[in-house]
Amino acid sequence: MENTVDPNAGNAMRHVVYDRFGDADVLRMESSAIPEPGAEEVLFRVAGAGLNPIDWKTRKGLGFVARQIESDLPWTPGFDAAGEVIAVGRDVTTLAPGDRVMGMVGFPTRGGGYSEYAVARADELAIVPEELDLVTAGALPLAALTAWQALFEVAELDAGQKVLIHAGAGGVGHFAVQFALERGAHVIATASAGNRDFLAALGVHEVIDYHTTDVVDECYGLDVVLDLVGGEAGKRSLHTLSEHGVLVTIPTVTADEIITAAEALGLRAHGMTVRPDVFHLDEIAELIEDGDVRVHIDETFPLEKVADAHRLLEGGHVRGKLVLDCRGS
The missing domain is CATH 3.90.180.10 (Medium-chain alcohol dehydrogenases, catalytic domain)
Structure with missing residues (x-):
């Protein structure tokens, strides 16, 4: 050395x-x-x-x-x-x-x-x-890996599927919407009104203002929900899933109650903890290199x-x- x-x-x-x-x-x-x-x-x-x-x-x-x-x-x-x-x-x-x-x-x-x-x-x-x-x-690294692993390892998001991403303008959220779009999914995100233009510029298909609109009134039959908020927002979002859909919740403090609520409805929900993964980081770096993610x-x-x-x-x-x-x- x-x-x-x-x-x-x-x-x-x-x-x-x-x-x-x-x-x-x-x-x-x-x-x-x-x-x-x-x-x-x-x-x-x-x-x-x-x-x-x-x-x-x-x-x-x-x-x-x-x-x-x-x-x-x-x-x-x-x-x-x-x-x-x-x-x-x-x-x-x-x-x-x-x-x-x-x-x-x-x-x-x-x-x-x-x-x-x-x-x-x-x-x-x-x-x-x-x-x-x-x-x-x-x-x-941490935010991008969280988004990547939640969408592609846990939820197994695929092209053509519909995904709702809570807090789409945040640290994990702004990576998640870009990864989902790059994979060919139809992307819906919740955000405050002030972040609507930011998310539209990233290519998000639909932005829901969580201050004024309940996602249950706007979304149904979703394949994936990525819950970056937890608590009541996570539990409400279960009602937007299709019978084969899956919700992935990131905040650990409310993960158990959301998973329990999902089971009571006969639906799937998972918590997750991010882990270091240099191979995923290399894939993400490639998307940045190509100009697909910022x-x-x-x-x-x-x-x-x-x-x-x-x-x-x-x-x-x-x-x-x-x-x-x-x-x-």
Whole structure:
């Protein structure tokens, strides 16, 4: 392995940590030594780190990740990162210093994306297409993989089918509508009125304003519902399915009650947890390369403004994605 010290940085890096669960004020900056990659790992200089709902939920002590890390605080959050490879472990043959990479890293307990440097397993990282800048690429992996796996692995969405995607303008949603359209599905999305034009520009066939319209009044006989909202919205959506249709719900906190409600109606519903998959990431990168999918960044924050980014994320009305620019000044 080559010397892992980055000549541009000395041997120290800034990263975000929290010592306890709580509101966004628990997030703080810390300086540490740049880590060394293990035999099957890669060290990369982070350009962009994506923010995802799991980040603020974990910070508040909610969900399965929080339960697993509570005895390992302080902890650096972030499961999405992209940047340039600085050094590789002795057993890594697929990547080399200088490569532009992105990945869903350190999931579910290691984290580490909110940092100027990160270590990841080589098999978690995909090459970033030239068409995508590295800060934007940092916002892609977890949300895009969630959409991909929910639609194509769990729901088995196919060409010609009708799919309803809740929160179609959000982080996972804006990828999901594009993947479904690319697969040849008829795509219906719920969104606020302010996002109608955004979704129409992506090619969505029908946009339903969830403030004014009940999906049950507009949709019936659907093949797939992708529920990114959970709770009552998920349960109501069961009534839009055909008898052979399937609903996939992403928020874990209400998944069990939606699945139970589906069973009572003789319908199928599944929860799911995203997992890292570099082969899926490569397929998604190809769609970006071909111009079939784009990543929409709502706002970019410098690393030290992470608390502001979390507050905005927690508000729940982000169009596309939020990302941290980790490159420093």
